[in-house]
Amino acid sequence: MFDWRMQLQQAWPIVGLLLLFIGSVFAHEKANEVELSASSKAAKLEACAAPTEDMRRNHMDYLFHKRDQTMYKGIRTADFSLRECIDCHVSRPVADEFVPINAKGEFCESCHEEVGQKIDCFSCHRSTPDEH
């Protein structure tokens, strides 16, 4: 006779694995979301200097290009300037107070930690807006 209970017992490991797999897909989805700090200016804007997908993939190239434009040619426009990135994305828990953008859990660091990329920008660049 066909024993359903028996079948179910044997199927448990498979069901468990399936659940784990689905869970990991969702977890992965979540990790892919760059969390904007709610207190940042960026959270109030619809998109970045380029569409979000583009920025995720290519921000480093845009930054490199802009840095050379600025340094060698004195082109000081706002788009893709690291200073503007910081100004827009930094957490502002209280007016005129900032959390360094490379601090744990902050905009730059959270994503770079996720992908295991060390950020070297802030050994020279200021990590908060400079208001004075």
Add this chain to the structure above:
Amino acid sequence: MSTKSISHSAQLAKRRLLKAAVTGGAALWAGQGYKLFAAAKPDEQPVTSAVRWGLLVNVSQCGDGCDDCVTACQAENGWGSGSSDEQQSNALQVAQWMRKLDVHNPLDGSTFSLPLMCQHCDSAPCVDVCPTGASFKRADGIVLVDRHTCIGCRYCMMACPYKARSFVHEPLFDQRAHQPRGKGCVESCTLCAHRVDKGKQPACVEACPHGAMVFGDVNDPNSEISQQLAKVSSRELRKNLGLNAGVRYAGIPVV
């Protein structure tokens, strides 16, 4: 996606308009405070060799014991007293983008004092010797260090006849946003390129209470600096080296 980016660029445009209005207002207001150049370069335009920035220091007007230019440079660029850093470096190691030199002639007892900083040489020895290309000269004559490329070999410090460069020995924090600086890189006076690009004068020139410094385009015969250079006798420091310095000094007693 497209609606998003359209509305975003509209937002950006609005922000820029606002910014322009604010800057315009500030320029009007600052009219008397410091001189804005007649034609500030638009932000998106690259610097060109049609301009060569120069500085004329009138030593006879330079106050004895006054170092307002140095303090202003420190505050503007975040070094020395303008920063809380460099706690571990000794007095010979700390950054010195600009210093006041007291010159004493033992033969006749005469003294004078002058500010010394990067002379923004036309044939810059620092650029010549740099093995990585980090030391470079902009089209408008301003000599800078690209810290992204500098390996900290300090060859340029050896080559500079004016001892104008410094090396950063320790981790720094709290830099000025417009002036990144950090451990392992060489640095020197930038002629306040970030200000000049915005049509302002270098911080030292603006701060000098004795009006001893004139900044401007030496390629433009109508600029104040060109007029002064034509009128008063001035010289390059170590002219014998033939570097065609961008910084000139007037009023140095001839011995």
